[in-house]
Amino acid sequence: MSNPYTFGDSERAENRLWQLAELYAPSSRAFLESVRALLGRAPSLACDLGCGPGYTTRLVHEVSGAAETLGLDASERFLGHAAGGVGVRFSVHDVTRTPFPCPPAGLIYVRFLLTHLTERPRVLRDWTAQLAPGGLLALEELDTMIGSVPALRRYYSIVEAMQRAHGQDLHVGRALPALAREAGVEVVRDQVARMTLPGHRMAMLHYLNIQTWRSDAFVSSHYSAVQLDALEAELRELAERPDPAVSVDYHMRQMVLAARA
Numbered sequence: 001m002s003n004p005y006t007f008g009d010s011e012r013a014e015n016r017l018w019q020l021a022e023l024y025a026p027s028s029r030a031f032l033e034s035v036r037a038l039l040g041r042a043p044s045l046a047c048d049l050g051c052g053p054g055y056t057t058r059l060v061h062e063v064s065g066a067a068e069t070l071g072l073d074a075s076e077r078f079l080g081h082a083a084g085g086v087g088v089r090f091s092v093h094d095v096t097r098t099p100f101p102c103p104p105a106g107l108i109y110v111r112f113l114l115t116h117l118t119e120r121p122r123v124l125r126d127w128t129a130q131l132a133p134g135g136l137l138a139l140e141e142l143d144t145m146i147g148s149v150p151a152l153r154r155y156y157s158i159v160e161a162m163q164r165a166h167g168q169d170l171h172v173g174r175a176l177p178a179l180a181r182e183a184g185v186e187v188v189r190d191q192v193a194r195m196t197l198p199g200h201r202m203a204m205l206h207y208l209n210i211q212t213w214r215s216d217a218f219v220s221s222h223y224s225a226v227q228l229d230a231l232e233a234e235l236r237e238l239a240e241r242p243d244p245a246v247s248v249d250y251h252m253r254q255m256v257l258a259a260r261a
Helices: 011-039 055-064 076-080 120-129 150-165 172-183 199-213 217-222 225-240
Strands: 045-049 068-073 088-092 105-111 131-147 186-198 247-258
Touching: 011 055, 011 076, 011 105, 011 131, 011 186, 011 199, 011 247, 045 055, 055 068, 055 088, 055 105, 068 076, 076 088, 120 131, 120 172, 120 247, 131 150, 131 172, 150 199, 150 217, 150 225, 172 186, 172 247, 186 199, 199 225, 199 247
Parallel strands: 045 068, 045 105, 068 088, 105 131
Antiparallel strands: 131 247, 186 247
């Protein structure tokens, strides 16, 4: 896959994904329930793109009621640790390339993936082309994220700059309406879910992340080791000392797309 996943696929990254899955499960479940209602039926096949170790795949399978759910990811390591279950399977595949190794799907789910990709209109068009008749593509991406303390805001500023240097977009949720128009796909639903997330839980996710991306070439050439060490220490302290006054104002763009008739 030509798009670098800046958060890695190490054991640390897998731990982060487990914690992320727990944190966002309630909002994603509610979104998937609304998508299931739009479909009006359980799909024969659901696909979870960029599934990682399969936490979202199992959620998609449970909520959609799909007869079969397939998780696709480019990381053999992640999929080697993925636990499926009845009706759930996984396959190594670069999700920026179609066709997928499966029949057309009634539901395709994507969370926090488009943010890491560069050819965004093309992949949206290609993904909807993998839908069965009447099928839906459900996307969840960051729109806005504001930390209540300076350490969180500094972290977001660095990640935004790093992703921009790679042609990616931390706040890709803001661009989704324009990207959908450029891709020529149909917008079935467009909404923004607003959440207040606990600062210590977000800080733990970021503490695990910074240990991976601080060696990125862009980061190491624009930020000193002293700066990164200080930020890493601050994130760890925030994670280990829960404070109800520390939070993240988080807006998640949730969009449902379909192929143009």
